Every structure is written in C-alpha cells, then in structure tokens.
Amino acid sequence: MSPTASRPSTHSYGDLPDQVGDLLLPPDVSGPLPVVVLVHCGFWREPYRRDSLAPLAAAITA
DSSP: OOTTSOOOEEEESSSSTTOEEEEOOOSOOOSOOOOOOOOOOSOOOTTSOGGGGHHHHHHHHO
C-alpha cells in the first residue's frame, strides 16, 4: 500500500464469508480519479490470500 493511500474497506458481493473484495481509495477522493481494477479471479485461501495483490496495487499507485 502506498504511504498516501487509505486503508482498504471490505465489501461483500455474496452471502459466503469468502465472497468479498477490498476497495482502496486515495485520501483525496474529490476526483476525477484514474481507476485501476485488479481482479484476482480465484478464491481467497492460502497461499492466495486477498493481500497477495497489495504489492502490485502499491506499485501501480506509485
């Protein structure tokens, strides 16, 4: 996560505990903002946890 980014907020898209996604917004969301969507396309279990995309997200936002 970049030093200026907010903490991710978790949002459900289904009834199961694993059916969630994380939203990371910059501190200033007055927009307009460029948008990048990273889609894992799998399930969030070891070794592919939800935070596995965090280094890529940090590199993109840098």
